[in-house]
Amino acid sequence: MDTRERDVRENNERKNNFEGAEKMAEARRRERSDVRTRKMNRLWMWLGVVILVFLLLVWIFGIGTFEDLMNVFNG
Numbered sequence: 001m002d003t004r005e006r007d008v009r010e011n012n013e014r015k016n017n018f019e020g021a022e023k024m025a026e027a028r029r030r031e032r033s034d035v036r037t038r039k040m041n042r043l044w045m046w047l048g049v050v051i052l053v054f055l056l057l058v059w060i061f062g063i064g065t066f067e068d069l070m071n072v073f074n075g
Contacts, residue, residue: 031037060066 057066
């Protein structure tokens, strides 16, 4: 195999890799531009925020600091 054949084969491989990368990038662009996907991502984000706030309140009540501030007594 001479260098010309090797160069042609390497160029074909690069071209195939580039086309595959273009297809993947286009699929990502389509997914990100989908309205339903953006709404679901926003929904999951707010659900995570609500869960984190709930966990923070449980932790604050659990250590008793917030109970002391609100004058809550157990007995």
